[in-house]
Every structure is written in C-alpha cells, then in structure tokens.
Amino acid sequence: MLGRSHTTLTSLTAQPVRPQPYLLHFNPKLSLNADGKHVRDGLSTVLRTGDNLWVSCDERTSIERLRLNGKHELQGHCRYELSELLDLGDDAAEEIDIEGLAASDHYLWVIGSHSLKRKQPKPNEEDVAKQIARLAEVKEEPSRYLLARLPLLLNPTTGDYELHREAPHPTEPGHTLCAAQLHGSDDSNELLDLLAEDPHLKPFMQIPGKDNGFDIEGLAVAPDGRLFVGLRGPVLRGWAVVLELLPREDKHGRLRLGELPGATEKYYKKHFLALGGMGLRELRQRGSDLLLLAGPTMDLDGTIAVYCWPDALRCEQDSLIGPDKLTRLFDVPHGFGPTAGQDKAEGMALLDDEHVLIVFDSPTDARKPAPHQVVADAYKL
16 A cells, blocks of 8 residues: 555655566558557557556547566557447548546446547748637547546457457356447537536637647546546646546446435546646546556646545545645656656556556657667656
8 A cells, every 4th residue: 555644655665666678569561540640659548457558649530459478578569449349420531639448347338538639830931920820729629528437358269358349247147248438419528518507617618728728638436436636727726626437337238427425417427636726637547546647737747646535535525625634745857948848747557566557649759769669668656
C-alpha cells in the first residue's frame, strides 16, 4: 500500500527518479494511418492485461495489442478495428480520439475525448487572413463521443487476450458477453446531455479541449463496474475534475447511466482534485486507490506528475480532495528547448503493484532507436 504521508513523499520526489526503458515494436504493415502518421507518434493511453499491452493512437479508429516477449520488450503487434466490433454508423472511418482504456470483469472499456476541436493555423502560409480565420473555426466530431465496452477473453492456446463483438462467458454457462456503447444520438450521448446542464461544466462544453474546454483523457474501472473518468479540462481555479459513472446494460443491449447513491447530480458524481492547476492525462486503479497522471490542460510544455489518490474508490459522495489528501509520487520529464512540444506523457499502465509504464505522445528521435520502434519508461512507485 502506498504511504499516506504527503509531506514525506513530496520531499522524497525532490530526488530524480530513474526510469527503466521498455522497447515497443510495431508491425510496419499496421503502423501508418491514412495520413501516414505512425502509431508510435501519437500514443494516448496504455493498459496491461496479463502479458499483453494495449495502446491506442489518438488519430486512429483502432486499438493495438502487443505482447511482452522479453524482459523489457514488447512485440507481436496486432490491431483491432473498432468499426468491426461496434456499430459506429457514419462515423466508422472518423478518428475516435481514444483517450482511455480500462479492463474489468471480462470487458475492455474504451472512451473518446468527447471534445470539440479548434482548427490549427498554418503560420507559413501566405494568406495570413485565411490562417487567422482558421482559429475561429471550431469543429464538432461525433466520432469522439464514444464510451463502450468490448468482451475481453484470454486465449489459452496463444496466451493472448483477444477482443470480441460477442462471446460466451468463460465461467458462467449460458451467459453471453456482448459489446455495447453508451446510448446517444448522431451528435451527442447520454453523458454529454447531462453535462450540458451541469452547474460546473456547462460553460465549458462548447469550448475546444485544448482551450481548457471539456476534454476526457483518462479512464479507470472499479470491480463493481463504476467508471472513473478523468478530465484534462476544464480545470476550475486550479482544481481538476474526475467524474464517477455507473453504466448498466438495458434490455436493448445499450449502455445507460445508472443512478449513483450519494451523487448530487443523481447519475454521476463529481470529484474535484487539487493538482496544482494540472488536468488528468490517465487514471489507473490500484486496490482502493487511483493513480493519476497529471499534466497541462493547455497545449504547452509543463510539469507532468504522477499522484496517488488514496481510497478514491470509497468516496460515498461528491468530494473535494485537497492537497493534504493526495500524494505526489514523482515527476515525469518532458520536452523543452530544442525538443519543445515533444515527449508529452499521455498514457500510464500498471505493470505490477510496484511499477507503472509511461508512454509518450510526439516522442523525440531519441525514443525511436529504429523504424517502427519506440521507447516507453517504467517507474517504480
């Protein structure tokens, strides 16, 4: 169990923490999207199940699976297209902006950013007025409004976990595991509809994610089926937000948000965390605690740190978690100077009870020792 003394552990983290490198190998035939971007250059989330590591790139519609084949190497790249496992409709080819993965009770949970997107200007173009006008364009991409679960089963022959659209339950005869996604319309879902009236979040729902608008970037699942959703934004007066949900399957095979005892807003709890102005990048359940990867909400280089929120799964009501109730474990280096905008820690997996693995968006060349490879960092907790 992690220590509870915030002061003691904060002083310990003043010393640099040396990470252990892990080398991820990707299949060249599976690694490029339609625009030629390599999966290793946009890793947004990472999760371990058994000997498998699951990752996703924020500009794809797929989930990638690797296998731990050496002490610190992962190979055997396999890709699962979500359009073959879920009913994505007209958005099947649009990027989902997957920002969170979690696993429990024979299901893999997947969540998109649910954020709006502001167009990026091109400062080197001659038509300056046109590029300035691009900054006023905000795009809505309903493909990002995804919260879904997929049957996740171990293949005893290969030793790999596999995703399915539908599969028999491995220990409950006669019960079938089925893929399902949160009920919604073509341009919204149940969660967004509720938050559009939330007293804290309503003002931010029409603001793009990278402008401190609403932006999901973390997911964890409790053994009883509750989901904890981390928000990169908004950050409210320095306080980050975690939403707690309880999705249930209805008679039509859709996920609906169930009532949460103790919740002020009935269908979701809100937890406000004092993370020094940082938003959430990833959440991981460890016993009754949550491990938090926190970083800037805006598009900038800034402090990235790993925290422990003790007994997070035992909060019976909406909560205000002050700095004395959080333990800052260590900071994660990020790009600066000549590497500004690179090596942004985006995903965190629990390797075992004592180690986490961090993956990076926009990795530096130093993290890419060969084509189709990238280095992730493991830290001891």
